Amino acid sequence: MKKLIYKINQYLLENYPIIWNTKLVWVLSSTLILHILFFIFGFLAITNPKILHEYGAKSIFFENGTIFISIILSTLILVTWLIFLFKNNAFKSFYPTSRVKLFKQFLIYLIITFFSTTFYISYNFGVKSYISSKYDDERIEKEIIISNSASLFFSEKITDYTINQRRYPHPFNTLYCETISKGIHTDNDSLFLSFLDFKYRFYTLYKKKGTLDQGFKDSTYKGFVYHKTQDSVRTYFYKDSLFDISSFVQTNSPSYFNYSKIFYQSSDDKLAYDVIEYNYTNQLYEYEYEYDNYSYQQDFNENQELWNKQGYDLLKRNNSDEIKQILADFLMVSDTYEIRHNLTADEWFKMVYHPNDNFELKHLIRTAPKETIQFADTEPKTAIDTFYKNHITDYYLDNNALHYVFDNIKEIKASNPLQESIHFFIWFSFFFSSLIFMFRVTGLKALLFTVISSGILTVFVTLLTVLFSYITKFNDNNSGYFVSYLTLILGAIILSIPIFYSKKLKKLVVAICLNMSISGFILYVFLIITIISLHQSDACVGNYSFDFNNKDCFNLMGSLGVNWSYVLFIINLLFIYFYSGVIKNWKALPEG
Structure with missing residues (x-):
């Protein structure tokens, strides 16, 4: 060897x-x-x-x-x-x-x-x-479909199954459900559906089209329930008249018919995510329940009608073998990924299959073992607390872990480790290599003086900037341009000394400027690009701005974005190539 x-x-x-x-x-x-x-x-x-x-x-x-x-x-x-x-x-x-x-x-x-x-x-x-x-794509998509079908029966949160979550069939998809506490007084107490601590009242809606901020600034647009935005047009929806929904509701209690969520929406899901943003400042009541596995919030979007329909149709078919198979398939997926649970398909089926009672929610399933949940045995304080305690079981299913499994698999498969980290590594490699190169060329003494001189110049520029800001009464616009142009002038002087004045100054002084040029040239180029972009943004929006991604204003920095990293790296290599001649000439100078 x-x-x-x-x-x-x-x-x-x-x-x-x-x-x-x-x-x-x-x-x-x-x-x-x-x-x-x-x-x-x-x-x-x-x-x-x-x-x-x-x-x-x-x-x-x-x-x-x-x-x-x-x-x-x-x-x-x-x-x-x-x-x-x-x-x-x-x-x-x-x-x-x-x-x-x-x-x-x-x-x-x-x-x-x-x-x-x-x-x-x-x-x-x-x-x-x-x-x-x-985990090939076909397998993951199949497992996501199985999980989405079974999520109807997760029985985790009470509010996933209350009547205010209903979006199918018609007319639920056209109505707005107002949810308030029974203890809160309203001007009109008619047409309420009640469930324990909550009262539900449905309204028809009318809409207005406006701009993005009219709902908050224009008094004629205020009082909206929610809004949807498409391009520059925002559609505002308002409560119109009370609607008697009682003839369409079989039970006021939580029911699997009301479930209108999806467990995991993959990138290939044909149900596009169209968000409806609610005006929470206009709600009569906003309730956040502290008990485990229970929370309330208005969070409808248009896809919920389609998600609700899938579960609704499954329950309407009332095929016990089909439902049991869905549960069994999901538990097989869960076991594959070692998801924590203590369920069997038969036990789970018995808890959720109640067709004679309108598939009401009769059993709640935990997301973790009972002994691991803090305050699991807290005494009930309200009717909803009592409902929770009377219906919670010792069965558990950590469905959140499965959601993370799909998230992680999708994220890792979509990742590009080289592209995501290349910028850090090429610039770390450059500056470390520059340090070695400077040491090899100019020696340790010049390198140490370079570090000291750089610190002194930084303090000098900082003090001058503070003084200038004080004189101009801390005007950010003027101070920003002052520090930019001051640094630009100092950089030009440092770059020019090794090229034009190497024979007129001491060799150590030239070596310090040489080292600063090797390590700082690319920062100097970046400064020039930044100054140009600032002037372009200033001319466009009328004020000093670092927002280089404004689509309405073209600027040099925003034109390439992160790709500037590659461009600057290539420019830097070309500079080192041509500057090597200056280094050689400096080395040939006599000492002293």
Whole structure:
């Protein structure tokens, strides 16, 4: 093995001295092996489906401590590499060099840093590969359909089954249900449906079309119940007249016929999500119940009519075998993902199947075991408390965990680890490589003085900005432009010194400006783009603004958005290439 390594080193030394000097082959070989290992670790990271039960399984790289292993390995690789790299500095030893050779060295530093720090990407590609191979789209869509069908019988929240949730059949889809407490006085107490602590009253609606803010600013539009928005037109809906719904209602008690939700809406669901936004400031009563698994809020949208119809039609068919099969299929899905529950299809079926009683809600199912729920045995204080206590069972089903499973699978399969993290890694690699390059070229003394000088300049600019703001009475517009142009002028001076005044100033002073130019040129370009964009936004909207994504105002920054990162990176590489000639000329200057 030693003979092979020796022969490879000799060959590289004779034919590719820069690659030999920078140890590129050995570092990339080591990191390649580690990238393969991290891919394997990622592939095996979510073999236990319980990991998918919590929100954000995509971030398992950070959650299970792999990030610390990655940081330690990256640090060891870079430190070891730098030890060998600094053993032989051809530039310092006055070996012949050129602009191209200097640029090649910088590129190699960049490549080595990038591959030594991007184990996160390999790990997450491993996670994505496992999820994509284990849970194909057809299987997941089938399981979502099964879960949505069974969600009708989850029996978790009382208010999912009360009459105010009903949206099918007609006329429920055209009415607005006002829900108030029995203890609150109203001007008209007629046409109420009652259930324990709540009273329900239905209204027909009429509508007005207006602009986005008329409902809140124009008095003729106030008092709306809810509004829908399409493009720039907002339609406001208002209570018209009371509607006697009693002839359409078989029972005032909670019933599975009233359920109008969907458990999981996938991206391929044909039921588009059209939100109806309620005017909560206009509600007579807003109630939030503190008991476990129970809450009340008005949250209808147009799709609920379609979701309600699916459950309604299933119950109307009254096919006991079909309902039992839906429950059995769902429990099979739950068992596949190791979802916590203590249900069987037969026991669950007995709790929900009551066709002679209009499929009323007679049993409530917990989302966790009774012993794990805080205040599970709290004494009832109201009629709804009593209803809950009388109907709650010891059965439980952690359906939230299954929802997270589908969320995590969808999110991981849709992710692109390279695209999501590439910007961080390329810029970290650039600035770290610049630091090594500056040390190799100018030495430790110049590098330390560069850090000190940068801090002094930052304090100087800050103090001048504060003084200017005080003089202009803290006008954000003027202060923003002042600090931008002051930094622009200082940057121009720093960039020009190594190019035009290298022979007129001390070599150390030029070295400091050289280092600032290497690390700060791209920030200088970004500053120019920002100033141009600020002027464009200022001319468009009439005030100083950092909102570069305004669709009504074109500006340079918003034209490319995050893609500016790639453009600036390429500009930076071109700058380093051409600036390498300036570095070479500086090195040739006499000392003192």
